[in-house]
Amino acid sequence: MTTVHRESLAEQAAGLLLARIRAGEWEIGGRLPGETTLASQLGVGRSTMREAIRLLAGRDVLSTRQGAGVFVTATDVPEAWGSVLRRADIAAVIEARTAIEVEAAALAADRRTSAELSRMRDALAERGRHRADVDEHVATDAAFHRSVVVAAHSPILLELFDGFEPRSRQAMTEMLRGREQHGDDADQAVHERIYDAIASGDSQAAVTLARAHLTALRSMLG
The missing domain is CATH 1.10.10.10 (Winged helix-like DNA-binding domain superfamily/Winged helix DNA-binding domain)
Known part of the structure; x- marks a missing residue:
């Protein structure tokens, strides 16, 4: 022994x-x-x-x-979350965002408060004002999506979003820097529609729009 x-x-x-x-x-x-x-x-x-x-x-x-x-309860120590995230490619990041943010959009449509809608609207406006610089665009985009998750009133989804956000921001920055343009009017309009669906309490529309947005983002990878 x-x-x-x-x-x-x-x-x-x-x-x-x-x-x-x-x-x-x-x-x-x-x-x-x-x-x-x-x-x-x-x-x-x-x-x-x-x-x-x-x-x-x-x-x-x-x-x-x-x-x-x-x-x-296990035969080995689970791999550290940070290590898993560092290895994740951009496609995997978008897939994880979809899992978190689509459900959050549905819950937010049912649970959002007027104060949360106001903060969501402010975050959306801030996103619209910072579309020229990639880093600022990604940061304000993340802030808007976080405001949706906050409005979902799901502590586990928020914990997942916050733990995942640094790697997500890095992946989005890398992807957008490889494109000629980002944050155009059509992209901002998509986010406006997601907000409108949540504000009107239409959970099905919020789900459809959030999923379509992230699926389109995933398709940009080819």
Whole structure:
């Protein structure tokens, strides 16, 4: 049995425990031995073992159930979200935007408040004023789309949008810099229609317009 031979840290113990999980010592859903047993096997104290379990639980590898024990929920640490985003190409970015923003548009049409409509309208106007410079155009475009997600009153969609937004902004900037023009009147008009659908409470029109806009954006990639 591999043990920690020097003064151990929780991260080292977590790494050794994860290696055993990866090796198949416990299947998904399997219950780990108690803290005392694991601590003895790894040559660490119970407090260190407890912290190691907490670290792996925070990485979605283990789950602690009060009164039942510690169970395996995954056989490896999920890849960091940031790494996934950095690898995503522009097409994947637009697909993810579609998943988030189409649903947000539908919810916003049903849930928006008058104050949120006012902020959405201000963001739309700001978008219209900043169409010459690519960076400003992308920033104001993102602000408008975020105002729609805010109006959806869905904390998970907003969390996804905010976590995804830096990579989305980078991808949109890269794409638009490769084109001769961007943010023309027709493009602004599309966003006006999305706003109008949300303002009028027409969720079906909001969905149709938001999806069509992002599908057209995706088609520009060829």
